[in-house]
Amino acid sequence: MSLDSIFGEVPDPSSYSFPDYALPQGDPVRPVAVTAAELTALLDLYETFAAVDPTGASSNPFVRATSEFLEQTFGTTLERPDERLHDDIADMLSDFSEALGDDSPGVVDVTPAHFRTLYFFLTGAKAYHVAPHIRFAPDEGSVETLVEVYQRAVDQDFYLKRPRSVLE
Structure with a gap:
């Protein structure tokens, strides 16, 4: 399957909205089965994704000079828009890795933040x-794995992890 056909399955961001996850008295999660091989594929995709520089600052001397000028003049740097996403993906994959442990396959709890990060x-x-x-x-294969894990999360219903009683 080509990348264009794989990415053709991705929901359109202009028509997509996240449901309200405000469930009372507990932590809403979606249990998703993930294998060690799938986690490895996601980590490989993340490394490839994180190596991309969408601003061109690393390869464009003009953008690099502008960034250095902004830093020297105003004390601020030219911030890449994807750095926060990189941190979120790394945190999510770390959480998945900890949840999976030595088990393959295992079940990971996809929180609302993880679900947004996957999307x-x-x-x-x-x-x-x-x-x-x-x-x-x-x-x-890595992209297909990401689509499959995302689709598994979409297909699951939320349940309350560590539900609290009315008396708490």
């Missing part, structure tokens, strides 16, 4: 792939 990881990868000025050619 933005998927749409960010698609955006990198279709952008004409960015060279992003990840392994097709």
Whole structure:
């Protein structure tokens, strides 16, 4: 399957909204089965994704000079828009790795924050792939794995982890 057909399955961001996760008296999670091989594929995709520079600051001397000027003049740096997403993805994969432990397959609890991160990881990868000025050619199997894990999370219902009683 080609990357274009894989990314064709990604929900359109302009028509997508996140449901309200405010469930009373507990932590809402979606249990999703993940294998060690799938986690490895997601980590490989993350490394490829994190290596991309969408601003061109690392390869464009003009952008680099502008960033250095802003830093020297105003004390601020030219912030990449995807750095926060990189941190969120790394945290999510770390949580999945801890939940999986030595078990393969295992069940990981996808929190609402993890669910959003999965979605933005998927749409960010698609955006990198279709952008004409960015060279992003990840392994097709890794992208398929991301789509599958995301779809498993979509198909699950939320349940309350560590529910609290009315008396607490």
